[in-house]
Amino acid sequence: MLSRRQILGGLTALGAGALLRGDLTAQSPPAQTRRVIDVHHHIVPPQFMAAHRDDMVRGGAGQPYVQAWTPQVTLEQMDAQGVATSILSLSTPGTWFGSVQDGRKMSRIVNEYAAQLGRDHTGRFGLFAAIPVPDIDGTLKEIEYAFDVLKADGVGIMTSYDTIPTGDKTFWPVFEELNRRKAVVFMHRTAATCCLGLRQDPANQEFIVDDLRALNGFLVGGTLAKFPDVKLIHSHGDKVMAWVAKLNGAPINGPQRGPNPPWAPDGIQAQLRKVYVDSAGNNKFSMIELRALGMLATRVMFGTDVPWGNVKNNLDALRERMGCSREEIEAVEYKTARQLFPKYNV
Secondary structure, eight states: OOOHHHHHHHHHHHOHHHHHHTGGGGGOOOGGGOOEEEEEEEOOOHHHHHHSHHHHIIIIIOSHHHHTOOHHHHHHHHHHHTEEEEEEEOOTTTTOSSOHHHHHHHHHHHHHHHHHHHHHSTTTEEEEEEOOTTSHHHHHHHHHHHHHTSOOSEEEEESEETTEETTSGGGHHHHHHHHHTTOEEEEEOOOOGGGGGGOOTTTTHHHHHHHHHHHHHHHHTSHHHHOTTOEEEETTTHHHHHHHHHHTTOOTTSOOSSSOOTTOTTOHHHHHTTOEEEOTTOOHHHHHHHHHTTOTTTTEEOOOOBTTSOHHHHHHHHHHTSOOOHHHHHIIIIIHHHHHOGGGOO
């Protein structure tokens, strides 16, 4: 996740006023040049913000540019940079606040809002549906509605709920259904409720700790091995992928220590290579590690973290500062995403 300084710097470069006035529309490329797919693009539905403003602010949405988000601002950024499609999701803290009734209501509000944007702007928006994961029954019903009625591209989850990492066996009934549907699952960082006060900007240490805890739980807890048809995207996961490999005896610069454990029957690195990540906020060192893991050209997709990040800054970073080859850039920008989401292969 980008720091406040990085984001404000990016908005200055683009001209925050221009974004809000729509002055960038004239710079939009012709429709046929749009090819980038952004898999990490957030929405801030007005009803959801009104109901949970305090929770959103505690989760990191107190910045004016986040609360000023509108679909038009998003479309202007996309058009100015040649983004064909953005798959919409809710950022931290998601739709679970401890109440079954509220979680179900807010999930449906968020999903209907995003789905309507997709209907209003054909081909421009996809949907990772919000689900209130700790409410297993409500989540299963929302998964059914999201896929069968709203035609969602996948579901969005957080790295933890309360103090439980999302890969924990507690939530396996949800993953059984997602595995049955061969679903894409977009996992976004949050901070465990016990540790919200430890989150320190600009480095977002506690978010990264929760990233690490979640991915390690999916691996060592056996969730990745048990549900092989779930296609997991760990947003911001580049920061912890190499760490998880190393912690479990499979450093990216050397052979695995010891035999394959039962939760990684094909090897630890092979199991981790099944996970997708996005490029939002990445740096050159992250890309070097992902390349060493054999993931850069096959498992990394473009992401912006809008409205916390912006499209131009992330594209510029990918193309100019991450040391990627042309083939790797094209894979990140659209080729890998088109394999995962063939409906956007236009």
